Amino acid sequence: MATHTEQLTRPAVRLQGLTRSFADRTVLDGIDLDLPAGQFTALLGHSGSGKSTLLRAVAGLDHEVTGSGQLTAPERVSVVFQDSRLLPWRRVLDNVLLGTDGKEAAERGRAALAEVGLAGRERAWPGELSGGEAQRAALARSLVREPELLLADEPFGALDALTRIRMHTLLRELWERHRPSVLLVTHDVDEAIVLADRVLVLERGRIGLDLTIDRPHPRSYRDPLLGEYRERLLTALGVTEHQGAQEDHQ
Numbered sequence: 143m144a145t146h147t148e149q150l151t152r153p154a155v156r157l158q159g160l161t162r163s164f165a166d167r168t169v170l171d172g173i174d175l176d177l178p179a180g181q182f183t184a185l186l187g188h189s190g191s192g193k194s195t196l197l198r199a200v201a202g203l204d205h206e207v208t209g210s211g212q213l214t215a216p217e218r219v220s221v222v223f224q225d226s227r228l229l230p231w232r233r234v235l236d237n238v239l240l241g242t243d244g245k246e247a248a249e250r251g252r253a254a255l256a257e258v259g260l261a262g263r264e265r266a267w268p269g270e271l272s273g274g275e276a277q278r279a280a281l282a283r284s285l286v287r288e289p290e291l292l293l294a295d296e297p298f299g300a301l302d303a304l305t306r307i308r309m310h311t312l313l314r315e316l317w318e319r320h321r322p323s324v325l326l327v328t329h330d331v332d333e334a335i336v337l338a339d340r341v342l343v344l345e346r347g348r349i350g351l352d353l354t355i356d357r358p359h360p361r362s363y364r365d366p367l368l369g370e371y372r373e374r375l376l377t378a379l380g381v382t383e384h385q386g387a388q389e390d391h392q
């Protein structure tokens with residue numbers, strides 16, 4: 143049975159020899175990793191490499207998984223998924239407030255919606271929101287809990303390219319204001335290097351590459367100095383630029 147030890151002490155996340163298996167397949171194979179408090183980290187890896195498994199372990203959402211090792215995570219953790227997971231029968235503000243109570247929480251909910259650009263949409267139904275707006279509401283719902291750790295599993299994966307770029311700016315701004323530790327799971331190398339200060343590559347159950355992105359924010363996709371990081375990450379993922387370009391045109 144997976145163990146999940148929560149402590150109030152920092153660094154935000156510590157994994158020691160973390161192993162997770164499904165049947166006879168070991169997905170995470172003795173991972174040692176510290177995520178310092180307040181750091182914005184992205185996690186890349188091939189499909190099936192175990193990114194979501196790792197994120198779920200940190201979130202304490204993997205009770206049915208066989209595992210061992212030590213895991214320390216903060217008390218207040220929020221998770222954002224690829225789909226907003228808003229309850230369709232509750233209005234936007236009520237979704238944001240779910241699991242909180244008190245008048246003060248309602249004020250925080252309104253403030254969080256304003257922060258993500260949804261002021262005035264408190265009484266809208268989730269079905270009336272666009273995909274990007276729904277993800278904004280999901281971010282507001284996570285913010286209202288004032289998380290020490292924000293876990294995000296492909297939160298922009300279903301959005302169009304333009305909305306995605308806007309959401310990148312928003313997420314980074316929210317991070318700068320609130321400074322939670324962030325672990326962002328993504329397939330998108332550019333998303334990782336534009337947003338994160340540290341990028342990890344999960345490979346054969348271990349952290350195959352641990353790269354610090356030493357460029358100031360806000361970062362531009364066009365920054366040629368990011369090219370070097372992109373190259374290293376693509377190489378770690380076993381993708382050449384040529385292959386990537388071919389795939390883009392398929």
Ligand SMILES: Nc1ncnc2c1ncn2[C@@H]1O[C@H](COP(=O)(O)OP(=O)(O)OP(=O)(O)O)[C@@H](O)[C@H]1O
Pocket residue numbers: 164169187188189190191192193194195196329
């Ligand atoms: N509940 C489960 N039961 C059995 N196998 C599982 C389960 N969840 C995940 N796996 C397997 O564990 C491996 C890692 O899955 P995981 O979802 O963590 O990968 P991922 O890197 O997040 O993939 P993707 O990028 O495609 O979302 C995969 O081979 C997957 O089939």
